[in-house]
Amino acid sequence: MECLCSQNPIxxxxxxxxxxxxxxxxxxxxxxxxxxxxxxxPFSNEKHSLNDESLNSDAESCERSDSVNSSSDYENxxxxxxxxxxxxxxxxxxxxxKMVSFDDLIETANGLSKLxxxxxxxxxxxxxxxxxxxxxQREIFHVLDLMTMDMVNFxxxxxxxxxxxxxxxxxxxKFQDFLNKQPxxxxxxxxWLKESIAEVSALWPxxxxxxxxxxxxxxLSLSPSSVLNNGYLKLLQWNYNSKPVPETLxxxxxxxxxxxxxxNQQRLVAYLMLIICNIGxxxxxxxxxxxxxxxxxxxxxxxxxxxxxxxxxxxxxxxSVKVCSEISQALVERGYPELNNENQGNLTGQICSIKEEGNxxxxxxxxxxxxxxxxxxxxxxxxxxxxxxxxxxPIQAELEEIGSQYxxxxxxxxxxxxxxxxxxxxxxxxxxxxxTSTTSSDSP
Numbered sequence: 337m338e339c340l341c342s343q344n345p346i347x348x349x350x351x352x353x354x355x356x357x358x359x360x361x362x363x364x365x366x367x368x369x370x371x372x373x374x375x376x377x378p379f380s381n382e383k384h385s386l387n388d389e390s391l392n393s394d395a396e397s398c399e400r401s402d403s404v405n406s407s408s409d410y411e412n413x414x415x416x417x418x419x420x421x422x423x424x425x426x427x428x429x430x431x432x433x434k435m436v437s438f439d440d441l442i443e444t445a446n447g448l449s450k451l452x453x454x455x456x457x458x459x460x461x462x463x464x465x466x467x468x469x470x471x472x473q474r475e476i477f478h479v480l481d482l483m484t485m486d487m488v489n490f491x492x493x494x495x496x497x498x499x500x501x502x503x504x505x506x507x508x509x510k511f512q513d514f515l516n517k518q519p520x521x522x523x524x525x526x527x528w529l530k531e532s533i534a535e536v537s538a539l540w541p542x543x544x545x546x547x548x549x550x551x552x553x554x555x556l557s558l559s560p561s562s563v564l565n566n567g568y569l570k571l572l573q574w575n576y577n578s579k580p581v582p583e584t585l586x587x588x589x590x591x592x593x594x595x596x597x598x599x600n601q602q603r604l605v606a607y608l609m610l611i612i613c614n615i616g617x618x619x620x621x622x623x624x625x626x627x628x629x630x631x632x633x634x635x636x637x638x639x640x641x642x643x644x645x646x647x648x649x650x651x652x653x654x655x656s657v658k659v660c661s662e663i664s665q666a667l668v669e670r671g672y673p674e675l676n677n678e679n680q681g682n683l684t685g686q687i688c689s690i691k692e693e694g695n696x697x698x699x700x701x702x703x704x705x706x707x708x709x710x711x712x713x714x715x716x717x718x719x720x721x722x723x724x725x726x727x728x729x730p731i732q733a734e735l736e737e738i739g740s741q742y743x744x745x746x747x748x749x750x751x752x753x754x755x756x757x758x759x760x761x762x763x764x765x766x767x768x769x770x771x772t773s774t775t776s777s778d779s780p
Contacts, residue, residue: 440517451510455587457496458503459748507752511584515756525582526760532567533558533764560761565713568746569706572596584753588745595745597642599705599738602731604641606701607690608634608655609730615683616663619672626666631730633658648691656684704728705735712739713746 456463499506515521536558571585576593585592612630613621620626637655640646660683664674675683690698704725712722722739724732750757 443517447510447513451507451514452587454499454503454506454510457492457499459588459591459745461496463492504748504751507587508755511753511756521583522756522760523583524580525584525756526764528567528570528582529563529757529760529764532563532570535570536563536566558765560758560765563761563765564750564757565710568713568749569709572599572709572742584756585749588749591741591745595738595742598734601635601638601641602734602738603698603701603705604638604690605631605634605734606705606728606731607695607697608659608687610697610701610727611683611686611690612659612663613730615679615686616666619670620663620666623666626662627730630659630662633662649688652688652691653684656687659683659687701727708735709739709742712743 540558567582571592572595574581574592574596576589576596581589609627609631613627616626634655637651637658641648641651660675660680663683668674686697689695692698704727707725708722708728715722724735728735
């Protein structure tokens with residue numbers, strides 16, 4: 337494998353970042369020898385993995401990229417929303433699928449691979465290339481492979497700051513190239529935003545009939561930002577196994593899915609801790625050691641909850657037995673009588689009932705988690721602390737960490753794909769308005 341910068345050697349000076357991006361765009365990956373961990377993109381059915389270490393590094397990488405990527409990208413997207421889009425290449429009109437040659441298909445796939453690589457370098461500070469296990473070979477070739485891989489990963493670390501400086505424009509450009517060859521490549525994104533508009537419209541307070549009639553003028557009441565934020569919130573409850581992900585979020589699919597799994601686990605912890613604290617009263621709920629101990633027990637028993645064979649009903653029964661034992665022990669140690677059979681039965685019943693969708697504790701916690709996530713999405717300054725709603729104190733640290741990583745992904749996605757979202761939302765929100773205006777002017 338050639339050195340990553342063999343055709344464009346590393347240089348210093350004012351054009352340094354440009355040289356590094358050219359170098360990145362021309363990287364040639366010999367799939368038979370080396371591989372890199374990347375997200376799923378179109379034309380790819382390969383499996384991929386994302387460990388907790390790489391996910392935890394995303395927030396750090398995002399903070400660094402935010403410092404070098406100007407916020408003007410999203411401002412330009414907002415400005416383009418209200419302007420004429422006919423001359424903007426980033427919001428092309430929908431077109432039916434067209435036949436492409438095999439060479440075009442390969443070229444498009446290579447472009448998407450480069451886009452994904454740039455995205456991983458920016459978002460994952462632990463990103464590195466790894467050798468594929470090959471059949472036994474002569475030792476000299478094995479040593480050469482290791483030496484080459486070390487050089488590859490050193491170069492990736494070296495160019496990361498420069499990639500971060502121009503990653504937004506680079507990823508947007510690569511996606512635009514893909515869109516030029518596949519005009520229908522935003523179909524899932526459009527459907528995602530359509531669903532979001534319908535949900536926001538249903539929740540929007542009713543206004544006077546004259547301003548929110550049935551002819552589509554109610555679109556004026558909807559903020560593009562509120563529609564987009566609602567769409568982002570939907571990703572935390574997305575069915576990633578059966579529902580197509582918006583094309584603009586494919587590079588972050590596994591990251592979002594991992595965050596969703598962690599958040600779902602914390603939801604269960606919050607359900608259980610609220611029930612336990614209510615049963616235990618102020619005597620036990622005010623004891624940090626007790627709450628921390630019970631929380632650790634619950635977390636251990638909820639490990640593997642994302643596995644296909646996980647049995648929630650049986651796990652809740654086991655948790656109720658352990659929790660009853662812990663409460664009784666804590667009460668006895670403090671000179672109180674242990675839980676009687678009636679109270680144990682009541683606690684067990686409440687714990688086991690949280691598997692039901694309409695459970696009031698479940699609904700309350702879910703609404704407050706959604707409120708927290710909505711609030712952190714609405715804040716421009718990521719450094720500003722957002723208070724955690726009441727009832728979520730037992731999971732505050734985990735929720736803040738998940739929220740920070742979630743906002744990092746969303747903020748960067750806005751910067752890259754803001755112009756594409758503007759074009760889609762302009763058509764969806766105001767297409768009916770133009771028709772309504774024309775009809776009104778023609779009426780007597």
